[in-house]
Amino acid sequence: MFDIDWMSLALPFAYISVLGGSLFTFSTIYRKRKATQSANLEPWFPPHLQRNIYLSLLHLEPEAGQEKAPKVPDSVIRAALLRRAVEDIRRIIQIRTSKAALNTLLQRGSVGDDLNQRFLRAEKEIEEELRDVVSEANALAPGWGQVIFQSANEIAANTALRSRLEEIEAKTESEKQWWEKRRETIQKDFMKELDEDATKDSTKGASDDDGVLVDATTPASTPGKKKKGGKK
Secondary structure (H helix, E strand, C coil): CCCCCHHHHHHHHHHHHHHHHHHHHHHHHHHHHHHHHHHCCCCCCCCCHHHHHHHHHHCCCCCCCCCCCCCCCHHHHHHHHHHHHHHHHHHHHHHHHHHHHHHHHHHHCCCCHHHHHHHHHHHHHHHHHHHHHHHHHHHHCCCHHHCHHHHHHHHHHHHHHHHHHHHHHHHHHHHHHHHHHHHHHHHHHHHHHHHHHHHHHHHHHHHHHHHHCCCCCCCCCCCCCCCCCCCC
């Protein structure tokens, strides 16, 4: 049997124990720091105002001196939930349009991982939001959850189209004013050129008339003298 010198192995075991403990401590601190950073990340979207309004109407508290809160009509509750779904449609469109660009920037190393973490968290939040809206819609009206986002999509499309038309109309009015000013400028320049051409023509005509005038004081040219012919 071989005798084991435990004293000589104590140092390597102690080194391994210290190394393992250091790695475990570093891993724990790193995970906590990453979790803290993830929790403190700036949200991708601003606060959901339409959702807050819906929840406020749904859980309306009684005013001072009243035992019960005033009952909100169901039509108002449904309208608030529909507006919430419209905002969700807008955020879904923004998520879809930003995803491809973000992936390209990540591959190039142009953005950090924090931005990607914010985006992933926004995707998860919007998925939970959609499920919540569908559940709330079905609770208000059975089967409404299947068509609420279709209606919200139509409202969002009409709103975007109306905004685009208003922008075009505003731009058309400004362009119309620009063309009116441009037309006046062109007309003034054209009339100015006509006046200058008329002035030049009158000046040129006067100089031509002066060139053909004959001085009346100058005697008319006399015919040449006849040669003397014959004998004297």
